[in-house]
Amino acid sequence: MARTEDLRKIATRLRIHSLRATTVAGSGHPTTCLSAADLAACLFFREMRWNPKDPNDPANDEFVLSKGHAAPLLWAVYAEAGVIPVKNLLDLRKITSELEGHPTPRMPWVKAATGSLGQGLSVGVGMACAQRLDQSPARTFVLMGDGELAEGQVWEAANAAAYAKLRNLIAIVDVNRLGQSDPTMHQHDMAALARKFRSFGWNTVAVDGHRIASILAAFKKAGRGGKPTAILARTLKGKGVSFIENKNGWHGKPLKADELARALEELGCLPDIDARRFIHKPKPFRKRKRVVAPGLPRTPYTEKTATRLAYGNALLALGRVDPSVVVIDGDVKNSTYADKFFEAFPGRSFQGFIAEQNMIGMGIGFAAKGYVPFIATFAAFLTRAHDQIRMAAYSSSNIKVCGSHVGVSIGEDGPSQMGLEDLAMFRAIPGAAVLYPSDAVSAEACVEAMAAHRGLAYIRTTRPATAILYPANESFAVGGSKVLRKGEGDAVTVIAAGITVHEALKAHESLKKEGFGLRVIDAYSVEPLDAKTIAREVAGTGGRAIVVEDHFAGGGLGDAVAQALAGKASLAHLCIRELPRSGKPDELLRKYGISADHIVRAARELVAG
């Protein structure tokens, strides 16, 4: 077991590695590494139980570096632990190195990308919940900065951890007093920080973050009273190097070569110690094997059904066949219909309250531990978690997101409740699957497809009930589309999704009476788009196409089709082009120009040229 003196030596090595690596890279954040070096040494080489041979050993304590700009410190830890060669540290930030400027899972020990501050605690909440579900004795540690405590998400996560009584979650706050551009709000007022955490239901322990003995003693107090624990460590940014220590203006600044030389003189030579022998291996722990039953039984539908209700039904069915599915919902489970899952599987259901950022972060944590989280709220409110969704993508996280109540078709509740930018938000994420079913059958199939898809997947569901369009066993692959109406001599192709598929079908019927053939495609997979089928069908109607969507003009299905058909088609784009208002769904479809009548008119205009 590492003694105080050993840990002090290891911390010095971490400091030297961090300084050297950032100077060689010519950029980075050395001072924030120096403030947290003693904490990191105590954590990784004394307190945590982990197997340096396997980042996915279920017995491992988990670690999240929420203050991602201290990445060089984390890389130094793994070098000292023998996980990576020490010489690799000098490749920091190179295009060839997995040691990036902020942590990403290109380095396999990183389970969640960080660098957008204030997100790590939510990931830790998800991991700690997963460990509890696994009945694992392992714990989760999150190293945070004091600057990031200004992020509201931290307090969403604090709430969630206290509510779930996560005694296996320990946050360590490196209170180094200085933000990027100014001192933090509370600077070294440790009592003020403790009051905040305590008022949110946490244990707190305040320590001198540079006294090894105090740090070790603090860890012993973790988990008392069945609560999550915040260790508030008073530190100095740049600790150990006199001319940068506790000084403003040194946030994202490496030392110059001569400054590095002076710093290394102060720190002394690299202490001679092999940190690897101090790593505490965990007791072996195996998770119960989860058996996923094949196939997903479908609900038989005959009457008009809202796709959001079908989402709820499919989630319930999925829960029955796949024990790795967990569900989080933002206090709207009776609207998204996640409540069906909540009732059947309370142990795998998590009330997210009205805290969307934390929900996504928790999902990333669950996914990192092998669960498949389905996370739902109104699509409009997912914008609240855009940054977290972005970071989920950088984490290569296998989360599934549902946005309900999309478009003006929600009706009377008004614009604040209408998801009209969600397609743009998800389409901008490389690799995300973006699905938008038009009926209950396709909605269930899309849930099945999302579960099978590796990585981020999004489903967009509609509030009002819509007619059933497909036979019960129809399959819907990610990247596919359905040609719903097609005849020889069709004059125009309509590409629609969700509620507008039904408008397009009405337009088809209406035009048919006058011998005008309107081809109709259900582009349920908005991303990836079935560009090949769409291009072929549009070519068959003389290169005339209409896109109609219950979404704002920018970034949605219209843009996707415009890209796919560039140079190949004349395109009319029917979508929401102004700030909408309250009204009845049908009135709003008409007022904003996405109704059957508007499709009919656009089709005639295209043909008239």
Add this chain to the structure above:
Amino acid sequence: MARTEDLRKIATRLRIHSLRATTVAGSGHPTTCLSAADLAACLFFREMRWNPKDPNDPANDEFVLSKGHAAPLLWAVYAEAGVIPVKNLLDLRKITSELEGHPTPRMPWVKAATGSLGQGLSVGVGMACAQRLDQSPARTFVLMGDGELAEGQVWEAANAAAYAKLRNLIAIVDVNRLGQSDPTMHQHDMAALARKFRSFGWNTVAVDGHRIASILAAFKKAGRGGKPTAILARTLKGKGVSFIENKNGWHGKPLKADELARALEELGCLPDIDARRFIHKPKPFRKRKRVVAPGLPRTPYTEKTATRLAYGNALLALGRVDPSVVVIDGDVKNSTYADKFFEAFPGRSFQGFIAEQNMIGMGIGFAAKGYVPFIATFAAFLTRAHDQIRMAAYSSSNIKVCGSHVGVSIGEDGPSQMGLEDLAMFRAIPGAAVLYPSDAVSAEACVEAMAAHRGLAYIRTTRPATAILYPANESFAVGGSKVLRKGEGDAVTVIAAGITVHEALKAHESLKKEGFGLRVIDAYSVEPLDAKTIAREVAGTGGRAIVVEDHFAGGGLGDAVAQALAGKASLAHLCIRELPRSGKPDELLRKYGISADHIVRAARELVAG
């Protein structure tokens, strides 16, 4: 002055109006109106000083309904105050009525749209700061729900208010215990809520929210100790109607006709009282007139300069000519270069710390009071405030947003710090101006154009220095573009913006040597796009076009151009198509396919067909 009995009668009228209106509308949230009716009566007809004849009277106390789903209560208040006819209440949620399902500024007394929970307090912080800048004696009141306290943004706002010592800000929390789908986290644990607000530096007063005398007494304690005040009111959802009072399952549910009849029986008939005579008019107050000097002096540039630095210079110049400009920055002012303004105008500068959601909310508050807020952080972190930006649009708010450090061109810091989805986010907002300058001259001009633009405007700035392309006095209108290279017989047009303009110019030079004419357009106005010029120039190069942007594939300049040129051009789209990584800027431009070499190759391929 209204006595307790008068206020009780008014509250009963508010309850009856709310129940009737929602039943007639067939949707809405009556129970949350009932819990807050006594609070609203005390506020509007006793505590607040306001002039019901003029929503923009600078002497008015301001009010924000953060719990926007209680809109029917707010409309009832304005009907009782004589601002709107009582009969209009029964038009609630109709497509013809300004009384929408959640408040929007279609009703002129609403200064900020609400309905996405947890945002109102930030707006109130901005308003209270503006009142202080105005040296006004007026105050700001924010009515919140207890459910929305789970939103992290509330605690960002709480921090900001305490830090600014806003004694003129009073939050009233309607603690009605029930969320939409479940009881709230703390239910009626008033002490737990008080601890949270106190730990964030607020005064708190806990009251029975249905006892008029207690409510009035609580208001008297507001502002003590120079702190913001939270009045925590214990209430019952559905108060006054036995069969819905304090019952789960009645969140967004109007009473049916027979239920309404029973409810009205319990409440008794509409009490006979004229609430209008109890409104407290404020003492007249006039703001000092702010004189805006015409024209914005430009900085002379000769050497390579980062557009973010030019943003800082322009902001400083703008601050000198326009005293209504205020600046908020999220602890990165030394990177966005907002720090120049902070140094020159500390009284109009607001350190937003690392709390992006609250920054935008504060901006909405400032704008509502006639200020022109410029709000900056890294573009990547603006995604944190997507919901707030969305609500700013619904508020028709005149906020100006700057996102710096866009694209892979930031280099070594890695993907978490790269703004690669910001164009998609802002393009999806109807009416937003989205500007992306390529050099320091155009950056300054864009800041001037943003200030002149009425409504939301966004500027995207680049980290590395770029060459100066334009003469010092060149003008850049919103909706314009610049044809930078053009020759007879040009084979292909490149449409670029920001950093890729420089790559396009390099490609032009390179191809010129072999007699290949490459037309180059700087599409600095991404939204509205100068579709006319682009279409004309592309037609002049045989309908061959390349879009090249430092942004993900979905929702950015490429999609905008694809829409503009639908059917008119063959398009190559060079953009970031995978999750990027750390590296040197030039290496990353090459690796992800948006460098001059890639433009050259794409141009040759287009010509080869």
